[in-house]
Amino acid sequence: MTPRVDMRVRIGALELRNPVMTASGTFGSGAEYADFFELSRLGALVTKGVSFEPWRGNDSPRMAETPSGMLNSIGLQNPGVEAFCAKDLVWLADADVPVIVNVVGHSVDQYVAVAERLDSEPVVSAVEVNISCPNVDAGGIAFGTSCNAAADAVRAVRAVTTKTLIVKLSPNVTNVTEIARAVEAEGADALSLINTLLGMKIDTSSLRPTLARGTGGLSGPAIRPVGVRMVWEVARSVQVPVIGMGGIMVAEDAVEYLAAGATAVAVGTATFVDPMSAVSVIDGLQQFCAVRGIDRVADLTGAAWPERTS
Amino acid sequence: MTPRVDMRVRIGALELRNPVMTASGTFGSGAEYADFFELSRLGALVTKGVSFEPWRGNDSPRMAETPSGMLNSIGLQNPGVEAFCAKDLVWLADADVPVIVNVVGHSVDQYVAVAERLDSEPVVSAVEVNISCPNVDAGGIAFGTSCNAAADAVRAVRAVTTKTLIVKLSPNVTNVTEIARAVEAEGADALSLINTLLGMKIDTSSLRPTLARGTGGLSGPAIRPVGVRMVWEVARSVQVPVIGMGGIMVAEDAVEYLAAGATAVAVGTATFVDPMSAVSVIDGLQQFCAVRGIDRVADLTGAAWPERTS
């Protein structure tokens, strides 16, 4: 029998039963994967991005495979917050799992409108403001690549939400810690990173971009070293907890993120490869701690930092 | 017999017999790989980074493997420009291949000193100013992530070199086209990109960063989508030729870069995997053109651009 490991972690006001979430856009609102495991196993379920009005998303093809990764240019297709509340949240009300809703917008007003609408929904434990989607023309990454724009969006959302406020950062920036500090200053309770790296693939038979939109967001194990580096940088520069993601396939990958400074992690592309990935990461993390005599998974956070080394 | 394809391309004042170079730091100065193929097969040979004084590089470990890629934190270990001229350039004088010397410095003065020293060396066809190495504390990427600093360095080097001047850009920036235009304005004859993405790996058994330096530069097929995207963006924003690199393993990968707008390409990490990689890319490119009835490889440049689509 493995010794008991305290797997709980705290993100803002939220206490999670373990540090493993789903990454937004890779888990729908959970119904599809409920066939595969009990959603209550998860630390938290992060929904796909939800906008105020319905969004159509981008033209097809929207996906391309790349070495140890994939590009997507879904473009945040979603039915809008009303339909989301009416359908997805109603379904989620019966799932015993903290729900974090990923919020998207083309303008500050749109982010605010979604956050405001969600504030009255008891099923929602936290909102994750996505200022980092590379696949929409207006909004998304435009907010996530400038300190001022990021601060404006977060300030406005902070004013209308009482929920735990997570801000999702873009890796497509020169200095991610600057943006991290700017949104922390506006009241973000936690930061999540990384969203996808902006990438492109060209179909050499047609000599055209493979994705209809041209560029897309790169995810999967290929980007893990970038994600771990950015979590390391950000976690050392802010006081709020960091949720690390990007290429987590197995528990050891999650350990990398935690040791780099993350308090929790999210599993994205891996779920497409194996629907059980998030659960395997949870079990593997527990095992990892048990074998090494680590009592609390929270003790892994920042374990690789130089100040913890000696 | 395959029909003849005109493989020549032009980079500044340089005419290359084909568009395939070696990527700096992955080919030494060529002597080691001369065992494997005639260096005269190459479009150009790009040397490792050369500084004014000898540089020791970083502590070990300096390398880590990652999914479809590798991290390095060599830190530009090199014997300094005098030793380089005395040994490497003397050896290269007998190799029938255009030589491009990668130039590094901790300060503008150091870049200038190396470029000045090389200007009198007839063996040197071009200098590639590396303002994008992520593995040194001062200089390197610090120049490549700010428009002003990049412009200053390039202006100063331009003033002292009559050689074709290539500037190597960093992908670790919010807006690579801004930097590209800034250095073009200062007289760069060509731009090369991408240098490595800043990344990190953590050894889960020791819970320490795998690399002694902590962070390193990510290269290999994992980063190809990022490289292709940046070449697409830059080539469409500048007039000078672009040399594309990042994860080119086979000829089709080179076609992606050319179609995205590159005039030439460089093969880096692939050479470690297969010393014949650059040659295979050359042969494969020729074959690719021949099969499709493309007379000149230069016609592939920008073939995927929307304005060329209809």
Add this chain to the structure above:
Amino acid sequence: MCSAHRPALESVTVISNQRLAEHVGRVVFEAPRTAAAIRPGQFVHLRIARGAAFILRRPFSVFRAGAGKLEILYQVVGAGTLALAEAKPGDGMDLIGPLGHGWEFPGGMAHALVVAGGLGIGPMGMLVEKLARLGVASTLAQGARSADQLLARDIFEDTCRHVEVATDDGSAGHTGLVTDLMDDLVAADAPDIVYVCGPEPMQRIAATKAAQAGIPCQVSLERLMACGVGVCLSCVVETTSGLQRACVDGPVFDASEVAWAGAGEAAVRR
């Protein structure tokens, strides 16, 4: 759907893997759960290799299923199908299945026309077997590049009332498109339904012909699929009722509901 028909992860073992023609193979898996649950026109999402540089699963129609086994016909087009072609009996893989919305079997059919181009034959084995069980006479119009690429002819000769073929190079049957055969077959058999799978331009032609003849038509569409279970929205198809997901709302769609322009060939390369 009862839970036995819900998608699940199943570890499967290669029982046999043979080359059928150039770049084409047939693999048979021991896969009892999925073999029992799958319906005609559904597919499986196969994890071909672990530790490979390509990470995603690959979707494949199930050609035939029974006695705990799944049979898949595949064409080698890239890294995944190349790895599949190299699989040996005894090798383990895993799949998610059964997936998707398969062929519909409206009541009262007497005759069905089945049109398959190339690997579009993939979902047709279970289809014609089911039609036979329902007592519906089926005619297969099968097209391929050349005679050797006309896969599994014996099975169709046995199960269908009638088989006609077309090849691009004229090495068997009609020289030209498989859809060229449709006018005569529609005239001769007066089918109650047309089932189509193959390259998208061919499906579009078939759908148009069926519509012109006033015959209901179902098409099985291919889309790039990351998740295969409906969450990622990689695989959307433009329909008269908006964007639908090929992996759960399809791959089989009523041809009259597909908005062919705009969706179309761009979605997959071939």
Add this chain to the structure above:
Amino acid sequence: MCSAHRPALESVTVISNQRLAEHVGRVVFEAPRTAAAIRPGQFVHLRIARGAAFILRRPFSVFRAGAGKLEILYQVVGAGTLALAEAKPGDGMDLIGPLGHGWEFPGGMAHALVVAGGLGIGPMGMLVEKLARLGVASTLAQGARSADQLLARDIFEDTCRHVEVATDDGSAGHTGLVTDLMDDLVAADAPDIVYVCGPEPMQRIAATKAAQAGIPCQVSLERLMACGVGVCLSCVVETTSGLQRACVDGPVFDASEVAWAGAGEAAVRR
């Protein structure tokens, strides 16, 4: 060096691949060029798999070479060696070899002490064979976790004048470090030279003991290697004459020239 000894790319075929102990195997390749050219202590840079998520070659010492064949002893520690353990006779791979600066054989030696810990036995097969050909009597001190991990004992029993063993768990020979055996062996045999390979801390102890006894000592160091041919500078070793590359200037170094502090264990995980 004449050109036959220069490194080259060679396509090789697996002839046999057996498990020797837990996590340890022996693979034999058909590799005529490299087998003819390689010298004791040199290594090959092996491309184990194509299309895998890991892309780099893996360096391996050649245990024995002859009759067109190369024999390698390997321990399964990660993705690469796992794939190697799964290789079947007939599988093709390629390697770059021969690489590196191997063992030196100073003139006038009568007796050599060979000290190997764990897979440090890798470069010792060719070494003791060469010593035997030179008429140098060799004693092997071999250490391992447990008796079953004492690899290739038969070969050494045949070739060496004397073999002594140590195991961590005492299941064979001395219980403890292989370097514990050195004092007695040095006293008994008065060796002219000590050859060492194994985990770096063990090499350091062995080097210190040799230095204290005033006996020349060569060590074969392991470093992470990307290129294997001297260009990437991944593999540097701190020496009294500055940084040297393990792949071309080593892997064998004169122990007295290695600046143990600073270089050291950090370079490889084990």
